[in-house]
Amino acid sequence: MxxxxxxxxxxxxxxxxxxMLLCDDxxxxxxxxxxxxxxxxxxxxxxxxxxxxxxxxWHDEILxxxxxxxxxxxxxxxxxxxxxxxxxxxxxxxxxxVFGRYIAESALFGLVIVDEAHKFxxxxxxxxxxxxxxxxxxxxxxxxxxxxxxxxxxxxxLNWLYPYSYRSLWxxxxxxAEMKKVWTPNGMKMRLTGKCVNPEVLAAELAPFTLRRTKSxxxxxxxxxRIFRIPIAMSEKQQTxxxxxxxxxxxxxxxxxxxxxxxxxxxxxxxxxxxxxx
Numbered sequence: 001m002x003x004x005x006x007x008x009x010x011x012x013x014x015x016x017x018x019x020m021l022l023c024d025d026x027x028x029x030x031x032x033x034x035x036x037x038x039x040x041x042x043x044x045x046x047x048x049x050x051x052x053x054x055x056x057x058w059h060d061e062i063l064x065x066x067x068x069x070x071x072x073x074x075x076x077x078x079x080x081x082x083x084x085x086x087x088x089x090x091x092x093x094x095x096x097x098v099f100g101r102y103i104a105e106s107a108l109f110g111l112v113i114v115d116e117a118h119k120f121x122x123x124x125x126x127x128x129x130x131x132x133x134x135x136x137x138x139x140x141x142x143x144x145x146x147x148x149x150x151x152x153x154x155x156x157x158l159n160w161l162y163p164y165s166y167r168s169l170w171x172x173x174x175x176x177a178e179m180k181k182v183w184t185p186n187g188m189k190m191r192l193t194g195k196c197v198n199p200e201v202l203a204a205e206l207a208p209f210t211l212r213r214t215k216s217x218x219x220x221x222x223x224x225x226r227i228f229r230i231p232i233a234m235s236e237k238q239q240t241x242x243x244x245x246x247x248x249x250x251x252x253x254x255x256x257x258x259x260x261x262x263x264x265x266x267x268x269x270x271x272x273x274x275x276x277x278x
Contacts, residue, residue: 007218044110100130
């Protein structure tokens with residue numbers, strides 16, 4: 001069992017007291033913080049939503065911190081499932097998108113953790129809609145890269161954390177996102193530039209429930225991150241498809257449930273390779 005460092009203890013207290021957006025730098029122990037918050041929700045089920053390849057890491061770290069915990073890693077949720085006991089449920093985004101209704105009906109959770117929260121920044125996706133229907137007493141959104149294309153990337157997570165304060169994406173963009181006029185075939189439109197109008201104002205607004213710290217801020221004694229590049233050869237199937245995709249025209253068709261979607265070649269390449277590796 002690990003004893004939280006001072007900067008982690010600060011995050012644990014915040015996450016216990018309120019819904020929290022935790023955006024600390026890589027290596028500062030966001031997972032440990034969430035586990036400690038969950039341990040305080042004793043007697044209730046806890047739900048972790050993460051990438052498929054992160055499930056085992058969550059499983060191992062929860063048991064490392066609390067060897068007596070009941071941890072369930074689920075690839076599907078059956079209709080009629082009920083989780084009324086003190087346990088951890090770990091699942092990934094696809095399961096939430098497909099079985100979101102069953103998850104919402106299965107329990108009142110003491111804590112829901114959404115890892116890599118920038119994954120559901122589009123409010124119209126099935127994942128975003130499903131996550132927002134799950135009832136819980138406490139919410140924690142984790143993200144090392146909360147903003148990729150501008151302030152609007154924050155909004156879906158904020159709407160989940162505090163739905164009564166962040167009801168309108170339009171109002172949020174009007175207040176924080178820079179817009180400019182552009183000509184389109186349908187006339188002049190207002191488009192987002194990706195810049196924040198006033199970063200200091202947005203930071204002050206988010207400060208009561210958001211933590212964004214770097215190693216140099218809170219843990220300068222930690223060693224620098226080391227990156228090792230390990231080349232991995234494609235499987236025969238991957239290489240065959242890669243060679244085929246690489247030789248097609250600029251526009252490629254992707255077949256999905258009998259429908260064909262035409263997208264740029266490079267995107268088609270990434271989608272197909274991702275499906276093979278998943």
